[in-house]
Amino acid sequence: NLIDKLIINRYYLSLQGDIKMSEFIKEVEKRRTFAIISHPDAGKTTLTEKFLLYGGAIQQAGTVKGKKNSKHATSDWMEIEKQRGISVTSSVLQFNYNGFCINILDTPGHQDFSEDTYRTLMAADCAVMVIDASKGVEEQTRKLFKVCTMRNIPIFTFINKMDREARDPYQLMEEIEQELGIDTCAVNWPIGSGKEFKGVYERNDKEIIRFIPVDGGRKEVDTKIMKFDDPELVNELDDELYNKLQDDIELLDIAGNNFDLEKVREGKLSPVCFGSALTNFGIEPFLKHFLTMTTTPLPRSTGEKIIDPFSEDFSAFVFKIQANMNKAHRDRMAFFRICSGKFTKGMEVYHYQGGRKIKLNQSKQLMADERQEVDEAYAGDIIGIFDPGIFSIGDTITTGKTKFAFEGIPTFAPEHFSLIRNKDTMKRKQFVKGVEQIAKEGAIQIFTELGGGMEEIIVGVVGVLQFEVLEHRLKNEYNVEIIKQPLPYQYIRWVKEGCDLSSLNLSSDTKKVQDLKGQHLLLFTNEWGVRWASEKNSGLELLEFSKN
Numbered sequence: 001n002l003i004d005k006l007i008i009n010r011y012y013l014s015l016q017g018d019i020k021m022s023e024f025i026k027e028v029e030k031r032r033t034f035a036i037i038s039h040p041d042a043g044k045t046t047l048t049e050k051f052l053l054y055g056g057a058i059q060q061a062g063t064v065k066g067k068k069n070s071k072h073a074t075s076d077w078m079e080i081e082k083q084r085g086i087s088v089t090s091s092v093l094q095f096n097y098n099g100f101c102i103n104i105l106d107t108p109g110h111q112d113f114s115e116d117t118y119r120t121l122m123a124a125d126c127a128v129m130v131i132d133a134s135k136g137v138e139e140q141t142r143k144l145f146k147v148c149t150m151r152n153i154p155i156f157t158f159i160n161k162m163d164r165e166a167r168d169p170y171q172l173m174e175e176i177e178q179e180l181g182i183d184t185c186a187v188n189w190p191i192g193s194g195k196e197f198k199g200v201y202e203r204n205d206k207e208i209i210r211f212i213p214v215d216g217g218r219k220e221v222d223t224k225i226m227k228f229d230d231p232e233l234v235n236e237l238d239d240e241l242y243n244k245l246q247d248d249i250e251l252l253d254i255a256g257n258n259f260d261l262e263k264v265r266e267g268k269l270s271p272v273c274f275g276s277a278l279t280n281f282g283i284e285p286f287l288k289h290f291l292t293m294t295t296t297p298l299p300r301s302t303g304e305k306i307i308d309p310f311s312e313d314f315s316a317f318v319f320k321i322q323a324n325m326n327k328a329h330r331d332r333m334a335f336f337r338i339c340s341g342k343f344t345k346g347m348e349v350y351h352y353q354g355g356r357k358i359k360l361n362q363s364k365q366l367m368a369d370e371r372q373e374v375d376e377a378y379a380g381d382i383i384g385i386f387d388p389g390i391f392s393i394g395d396t397i398t399t400g401k402t403k404f405a406f407e408g409i410p411t412f413a414p415e416h417f418s419l420i421r422n423k424d425t426m427k428r429k430q431f432v433k434g435v436e437q438i439a440k441e442g443a444i445q446i447f448t449e450l451g452g453g454m455e456e457i458i459v460g461v462v463g464v465l466q467f468e469v470l471e472h473r474l475k476n477e478y479n480v481e482i483i484k485q486p487l488p489y490q491y492i493r494w495v496k497e498g499c500d501l502s503s504l505n506l507s508s509d510t511k512k513v514q515d516l517k518g519q520h521l522l523l524f525t526n527e528w529g530v531r532w533a534s535e536k537n538s539g540l541e542l543l544e545f546s547k548n
């Protein structure tokens with residue numbers, strides 16, 4: 001087992017008494033990095049904010065997400081987000097709690113940006129799924145969850161809004177199991193809901209945490225913990241609730257899934273906690289459970305070898321590129337997940353894909369609602385590096401003697417295609433630059449005819465809202481207006497390098513194109529065309545996503 005080996009390795013290093021090394025190991029051991037997913041309005045922003053509140057990163061709730069009109073304050077880098085009230089981009093926040101250093105990666109709630117969610121999940125070691133207790137599994141939860149399972153990471157469930165009328169907790173857990181195909185295990189259990197919400201029963205400690213609603217949840221709440229047979233509790237709960245709780249506990253022990261940490265870490269069993277983010281209830285218990293079940297930063301693979309996060313050599317990869325972080329300067333920031341070693345500001349690294357050494361000067365980290373200059377960061381952390389246009393999604397930077405690249409982040413197959421042209425032909429340069437830059441950030445995918453120029457570009461997107469983002473950004477950032485013509489393609493397949501496309505036997509409506517990296521691919525209008533291509537051309541390998 002790889003993790004065991006790494007731990008033994010670490011143990012020997014500590015025996016050697018290398019103090020500098022052991023300080024470094026302590027820092028990495030403190031790190032926990034997770035993504036947070038939910039259907040819009042389930043309470044992701046509120047929960048994130050309450051984590052920050054408990055971590056002391058903010059003094060009062062309400063600072064990250066203001067009132068409705070200033071919603072998504074942390075990520076309102078784009079007008080379109082504000083107009084539509086959706087979060088297009090994801091942000092990263094760091095806070096400390098009980099000696100841990102926790103990185104939260106927010107994900108866009110809209111399914112049209114599920115590719116962005118996938119990339120964000122690539123940077124996370126586990127995910128927290130927030131579910132509205134009155135609604136259960138919703139459309140977006142389903143879609144985002146699917147993306148989560150592609151990564152096989154542990155998923156922790158927080159069932160939120162217990163202070164409102166909620167559905168039956170058994171039903172909710174069953175729905176998660178059936179709709180999402182993951183086993184669940186209740187870590188705690190709610191006593192009533194809505195006006196009758198009395199708190200949760202902690203199954204491990206066999207204790208009850210009483211719900212004491214205060215002041216709209218702006219400050220941390222006092223907790224009252226009681227034993228199950230505490231006469232005060234028996235008094236406080238009416239007979240019906242007390243008896244129901246007793247039955248529930250018995251039933252859970254007999255019929256519920258047993259807790260199994262191995263399964264949790266394999267992403268096959270999701271621990272479930274109940275609470276109410278708005279009133280701060282259940283946040284701390286959730287954090288505590290979560291922290292005992294999650295691991296230190298996980299090792300990452302280069303395809304040939306595994307990189308130990310505790311190795312002193314620094315390595316990181318780009319999972320996200322974000323333009324317009326600062327409207328005044330129109331800058332681009334490349335977000336890196338640090339996979340091993342320690343980052344120090346100004347350090348020199350080797351950029352594998354660029355094939356040269358570069359200095360990492362302008363580095364940022366998000367703490368609560370502020371972006372701060374970061375001087376040091378460790379494996380598990382996320383840093384934003386100013387990008388003069390040299391980085392692409394998936395790029396690797398390293399400091400060690402051996403040069404390597406982490407396994408690429410797959411590109412999702414786009415499902416919608418349009419041909420775009422520049423309205424004003426005099427602005428060709430801006431048009432090409434804009435489209436290429438936006439494609440490099442991974443916000444769209446672009447294709448051109450084999451050997452063709454950039455006058456007409458085929459744009460492929462996973463969700464149609466991405467077209468809107470493209471049009472909006474070209475107009476606002478590059479002063480370019482486009483003519484967009486929808487194309488009938490529905491399926492896309494990459495072909496293996498070296499395959500001669502001209503000799504292929506294809507249906508007449510199949511289009512041969514190349515992507516930004518010069519890889520060849522085929523666009524089909526229907527499934528029949530895909531089948532024709534593979535049946536009529538023996539040995540032709542059609543790939544559903546590009547690994548580069």
Ligand code: G4P
Pocket residue numbers: 038039040041042043044045046047065066067068109160161162163164275276277278279
């Ligand atoms: P999201 O990021 O997942 O989209 O959800 P968000 O946190 O913005 O929460 C959506 C709405 O649900 C907000 O109300 C928020 O106050 C409310 N909410 C979140 N957690 C709880 C909870 O535990 N209990 C209850 N009762 N409500 C909760 P809003 O009216 O849309 O916004 P606001 O005016 O309160 O800011």
